[in-house]
Amino acid sequence: MNPELLALIRCRSCRAALEPGPDPGGASALRCEGCGASYPIVSGVPRLAEHPYVASFGRQWNRYDVVRDEEDEAVFRVKTGVDPQSLAGKLVLDAGCGGGRYARLLARMGATVLGVDLSDAVDQASKATAEFPNAAIVQADLLDLPLAESAFDLVFSIGVLHHSPDPRRAFAEIARRVTPGGRLAVWLYRKNTPPQEWINSGLRVFTSRMPARALEPISAGLGVLGSIPVLKQTLNKVINFSNHPDWTLRVCDNFDWYAPTYQSHHTAAELRSWFEAEGFGDLTELRPQKSGRAYEWAYDHNLIIGSGVNVAGTRLGG
Numbered sequence: 001m002n003p004e005l006l007a008l009i010r011c012r013s014c015r016a017a018l019e020p021g022p023d024p025g026g027a028s029a030l031r032c033e034g035c036g037a038s039y040p041i042v043s044g045v046p047r048l049a050e051h052p053y054v055a056s057f058g059r060q061w062n063r064y065d066v067v068r069d070e071e072d073e074a075v076f077r078v079k080t081g082v083d084p085q086s087l088a089g090k091l092v093l094d095a096g097c098g099g100g101r102y103a104r105l106l107a108r109m110g111a112t113v114l115g116v117d118l119s120d121a122v123d124q125a126s127k128a129t130a131e132f133p134n135a136a137i138v139q140a141d142l143l144d145l146p147l148a149e150s151a152f153d154l155v156f157s158i159g160v161l162h163h164s165p166d167p168r169r170a171f172a173e174i175a176r177r178v179t180p181g182g183r184l185a186v187w188l189y190r191k192n193t194p195p196q197e198w199i200n201s202g203l204r205v206f207t208s209r210m211p212a213r214a215l216e217p218i219s220a221g222l223g224v225l226g227s228i229p230v231l232k233q234t235l236n237k238v239i240n241f242s243n244h245p246d247w248t249l250r251v252c253d254n255f256d257w258y259a260p261t262y263q264s265h266h267t268a269a270e271l272r273s274w275f276e277a278e279g280f281g282d283l284t285e286l287r288p289q290k291s292g293r294a295y296e297w298a299y300d301h302n303l304i305i306g307s308g309v310n311v312a313g314t315r316l317g318g
């Protein structure tokens with residue numbers, strides 16, 4: 001594992017630094033220099049936490065191959081406000097890395113990047129970044145983040161915190177990992193109009209409890225709807241489905257929407273207030289790249305289901 005990144009990982013119990021070494025059974029592990037706790041390394045990934053509420057993500061990111069280098073770079077620029085090339089030599093935390101598409105992008109651009117995720121998606125993220133010695137992946141919980149504080153030049157979290165049981169606390173945890181003067185960028189689902197919220201919550205009561213093998217064909221069926229021109233701009237303002245041009249991404253997006261246990265929606269004012277409360281300034285509200293007056297109008301009126309609230313800021317005190 002990259003030594004610079006290993007030096008930032010902490011024991012969950014006593015917060016001391018960790019060292020690679022065999023566990024009492026002789027298996028590969030990270031061992032705590034303070035209290036002797038041991039965390040297994042499985043398939044090259046240190047495992048410091050796991051939880052069943054993210055099981056759907058483990059399945060999703062290992063099943064659908066969604067790495068699209070060019071698109072990932074464009075999305076990263078839009079959702080963080082950062083030019084990935086400017087991150088060469090910087091220390092970056094991808095908080096909730098999923099299958100690792102953005103960690104991979106930044107490693108390719110020369111950043112030293114740590115991807116953290118609570119689910120088995122770390123297996124896919126580890127494969128996606130395997131060729132880059134400047135990247136590492138850890139399975140850990142953002143709500144109890146076992147990482148050094150004030151360490152990263154950039155922390156970003158795209159589409160993650162709203163899937164935790166306590167997004168506000170997860171925000172505070174990742175905010176503390178930014179070095180003073182460093183940047184934090186967060187993208188969360190936008191709160192839609194009340195009727196849209198009611199319909200969505202009603203549907204998700206059922207879909208989030210379905211076995212994955214039942215929800216996958218439904219996600220594919222919604223993928224078909226997302227290819228029908230008249231429906232993909234209209235019906236999806238009532239029932240969410242992706243209209244991404246790529247079939248795999250469409251089906252993955254649909255599963256990603258309907259499967260997770262937790263999915264909360266937020267306003268830009270709320271997200272801005274979190275940044276301010278955690279000591280961030282120079283806030284920028286980032287807008288989606290899609291243009292056109294109809295889209296802009298619908299976005300500003302909170303009608304686009306699955307769109308985001310997106311803020312970046314600088315940690316004061318640098």
Ligand SMILES: C[S@@+](CC[C@H](N)C(=O)[O-])C[C@H]1O[C@@H](n2cnc3c(N)ncnc32)[C@H](O)[C@@H]1O
Pocket residue numbers: 054057058061095096097098099100101102116117118119121140141142143157158159160161163164170256
């Ligand atoms: C929609 S995915 C986004 C993944 C990635 N950021 C991307 O855009 O490709 C959300 C991810 O958040 C992770 N996640 C949810 N709650 C988490 C927590 N408490 N700690 C760490 N990861 C979490 C899930 O496992 C999942 O991989």
